[in-house]
Amino acid sequence: MTLGEDDLVAWGRRIGAEIRPPVFIGLRGPLGAGKSVLARAVARGAGVRETLPSPTFNIVFRYELPAAESVVHADLYRLRSVDELAGIGWDEIVGDEGAIVLVEWPGRAGGELPADRWEVTLGYAAADPGKRTVELECFGEPAPVPAFPIGVR
Ligand SMILES: Nc1ncnc2c1ncn2[C@@H]1O[C@H](COP(=O)(O)OP(=O)(O)OP(=O)(O)O)[C@@H](O)[C@H]1O
Numbered sequence: 001m002t003l004g005e006d007d008l009v010a011w012g013r014r015i016g017a018e019i020r021p022p023v024f025i026g027l028r029g030p031l032g033a034g035k036s037v038l039a040r041a042v043a044r045g046a047g048v049r050e051t052l053p054s055p056t057f058n059i060v061f062r063y064e065l066p067a068a069e070s071v072v073h074a075d076l077y078r079l080r081s082v083d084e085l086a087g088i089g090w091d092e093i094v095g096d097e098g099a100i101v102l103v104e105w106p107g108r109a110g111g112e113l114p115a116d117r118w119e120v121t122l123g124y125a126a127a128d129p130g131k132r133t134v135e136l137e138c139f140g141e142p143a144p145v146p147a148f149p150i151g152v153r
Pocket residue numbers: 003004005006008029030031032033034035036037038054075077104129130131132
């Protein structure tokens with residue numbers, strides 16, 4: 001599927017509004033593909049109201065939601081090896097039953113990704129700089145997420 005930014009954001013908001021923790025979503029795609037745009041939309045949809053910075057200097061951001069739930073947004077781009085995962089509290093993040101976890105550059109975690117997860121792959125659309133190709137893949141048995149943006153096919 002190919003989506004403009006508004007549709008990608010609408011899908012992300014709907015994911016955030018409809019899923020309940022625990023859920024893990026890996027966000028793949030090249031620099032500037034829209035991984036952070038999608039992650040922030042999911043956080044907004046889940047009810048996060050505070051400012052949402054891009055995780056450029058910090059690797060992990062955590063936003064608290066009511067009912068002891070949270071959204072965790074991590075960007076593993078600058079991780080140099082899987083050995084550094086312990087230093088960012090990876091086991092706690094992956095094992096957090098109350099969290100919606102969104103991870104950019106999940107390939108940096110090697111074999112340490114949870115078995116039950118979604119992966120979204122974003123790519124540049126050849127003909128249109130304002131659009132992105134979007135693929136959603138399921139691994140294991142994660143909680144269901146809305147598969148397509150409303151009104152887009
Ligand atoms: N259809 C689209 N979907 C998402 N973003 C788009 C789209 N079209 C244009 N953009 C723009 O592309 C940029 C995406 O930036 P974003 O920070 O989300 O990328 P990223 O994948 O997180 O990159 P990085 O790997 O550097 O973290 C934004 O400036 C956004 O406005």
